[in-house]
Amino acid sequence: MKAPRKWMDNNLIRTLLPFIGMRGPSDLHRDDLFIPYFQYKIGSYQSDYYLYFPVQPSKFQYENEIFSKMYEYRGFDLVKYIEFHYDAYPDKEEFVRFLRFEVVRQRRWLRNRRFAFWMRFPAWKANLETTQLWVEAEEKRLAAARLATPIPVPAPAPVPEMPGEALVAGKEDLLDRIGGEVSDLLRTYMGKVDLYNEHHMTKLIQLLRILRNLKAPGKKSVPLFKTFSDTDMAAILRQFILFGDKKTNTLQVKIAEVGKEMNLNDPALEKLARALQDFFFP
Secondary structure (H helix, E strand, O other): OOOOHHHHOOHHHHHHHHHHOOOOHHHHOOOOOOOOOOOEEEOOOOOOOOEEEOOOOOHHHHHHHHHHHHOOOOHHHHHHHHHHHHHHOOOHHHHHHHHHHHHHHHHHHHHOOOOOHHHOOHHHHHHHHHHHHHHHHHHHHHHHHHHHOOOOOOOOOOOOOOOHHHHHHHHHHHHHHHHHHHHHHHHHHOOOEOOOOHHHHHHHHHHHHHHHOOEOOOOOOOEOOOOOOHHHHHHHHOOEHHHOOOOHHHHHHHHHHHHHHOOOOOHHHHHHHHHHHHHHOO
16 A cells, blocks of 8 residues: 555654555555566467566566566476576676575565465475576676686787887887877776766766666557666766766666665656657657
8 A cells, every 4th residue: 555645755654654564665666667687578478488468567567477477487497487588688697686686585575474384385485496596506607707708908019129218218109109098098988077066966867767768658668778787877977077986886886776766756757757758759
């Protein structure tokens, strides 16, 4: 049950709402946009690896169907179901992180009901264990792949043999040229965009998140971007002087924090989302 807006505006009542079964994620974030880690279609159910919905699902309907669909598979068939979607998703590390934390959420949900003899779900527990084993194995494989990837190092330009003062001058010229090339390379990765008011950075990140999840209206619901991960968004933010020296994982945490604080029911954000949708999908 969703709490009335006037309750949410009262600090004391808002603090007490969780104790009476309100203010849950399904109450306040039902209409949040979701990232389609697992491929889905709108239409009649088919016995393949896709998720099927009669109409566009909410975030919680979509996430629950990922695990409900797992009940149709056992053992290695379950692994093939997961890898069907994993192979199609471009950001492998983000997919694995999503699945890891969702498995934890599902296992905690079952653990809270362990005293109800009619809700033991042995097959469901076995599938969650198989999924967790796959996640752990894939995390190790990705970590090994990162370590095995060589970092390209440009070969230094050959230093011509020159006697005396000519050799010193030649080395100084070479160092100047190398310094210039290194500076150009650094400028390629570090932008100089500077907001006049740094307080607008949160709204800028909100804009990027809305753009990332923008889809065409109607049944087809074609997204604006084929791929746009938090890593990509962090690369954009690093072009701003404010974030030029931040690491990717630090910026990903910042992006996630802004996402949690976003209220998509805010009239300003709703108006912005509709305007962008009308602009890109007239």
